[in-house]
Amino acid sequence: MIEYLTAIEKIPVEGFVLRTLVVGIEIFILGRYLPRRAGGPFSAYDFAFFWMMGGLAASPLYEAKISFIPTFIAAATIYALHYSLSSWATRSRTFAKILTGEPTVLIANGKIIRENMAKSLLPLEILLSELRTVNVFNLNEVEYAILETSGHVSVIKKGGHSPATAQDLQIAATAKPSPLVVINDGHLIEENLVTLGYTPDSFRFFFNQQCPLPPADIYLATLDSAGTLYYSEMSYGQKS
Known part of the structure; x- marks a missing residue:
């Protein structure tokens, strides 16, 4: 699995899913510790969600070799992750504080x-x-x-x-x-x-x-x- 995180010629479907999760976690961590005004009206995980969705939607326009199918798979992975985190946050105040921070x-x-x-x-x-x-x-x-x-x-x-x-x-x-x-x-x-x-x-x-x-x-x-x-x-x- 580790080879999916390095530069390789062709990435299988599971490689796109793994890379999507890794990038999502990376952007979430960056967004979580940015000054709050930097992310606008979004929490850290919302910031990561919209940033990644925008990048995925535009990627086939910039690189002809990128197929739409892996892009859709990655987008579905991000959506499922965002939905799961949001759902979990409604059930656990402790997790909600970790996810969105505190006033x-x-x-x-x-x-x-x-x-x-x-x-x-x-x-x-x-x-x-x-x-x-x-x-x-x-x-x-x-x-x-x-x-x-x-x-x-x-x-x-x-x-x-x-x-x-x-x-x-x-x-x-x-x-x-x-x-x-x-x-x-x-x-x-x-x-x-x-x-x-x-x-x-x-x-x-x-x-x-x-x-x-x-x-x-x-x-x-x-x-x-x-x-x-x-x-x-x-x-x-x-x-x-």
């Missing part, structure tokens, strides 16, 4: 968990972008943020941050200021400070009045034009 808590009790951000290879910019897609523009509104196995971020807002709409109250809507990142990993973001009307010195004075820690000890701080400040310290996250 990762990025913000808990309003505090950013830096260790989980680093483990998930998720930059702050991506987290803030994901929050904006669910209409969260201020971190002060977030109670929990969870990185799902699909790569998307689910958000649970704090109580009181889902008020009645302006339309419900029949009043004119006012623009909501969008916060800017002013401290990232202990460093001041001077261009954003300028946008908000601060110099580095004036911001340090303002920040010292709001936070007992120096900017160098802050993992992330955001500030909007209304003066609403959010900050998380380096180790775990302390919110103002």
Whole structure:
């Protein structure tokens, strides 16, 4: 059987099946440990399934010597494997966790968990972008943020941050200021400070009045034009 994994002139049917399984396992392992956003909305085994199906469907177009019959056999093998794994995952929570991974808590009790951000290879910019897609523009509104196995971020807002709409109250809507990142990993973001009307010195004075820690000890701080400040310290996250 080992010769089916090396370069040979002609591959029998069982050789195609074996090669398909080996490539599927290889792509699954690669997809399983990619950053979750890299696979888009797919789990690791879905990523492997679609990637291999696409390659198989196109292979006869690029190589005239490849027969459609082995291609169909390999595709059927992949489909059967995907169906079996999916079915097994519905019956076993332990296997489902191995197959798809587990969600990762990025913000808990309003505090950013830096260790989980680093483990998930998720930059702050991506987290803030994901929050904006669910209409969260201020971190002060977030109670929990969870990185799902699909790569998307689910958000649970704090109580009181889902008020009645302006339309419900029949009043004119006012623009909501969008916060800017002013401290990232202990460093001041001077261009954003300028946008908000601060110099580095004036911001340090303002920040010292709001936070007992120096900017160098802050993992992330955001500030909007209304003066609403959010900050998380380096180790775990302390919110103002």
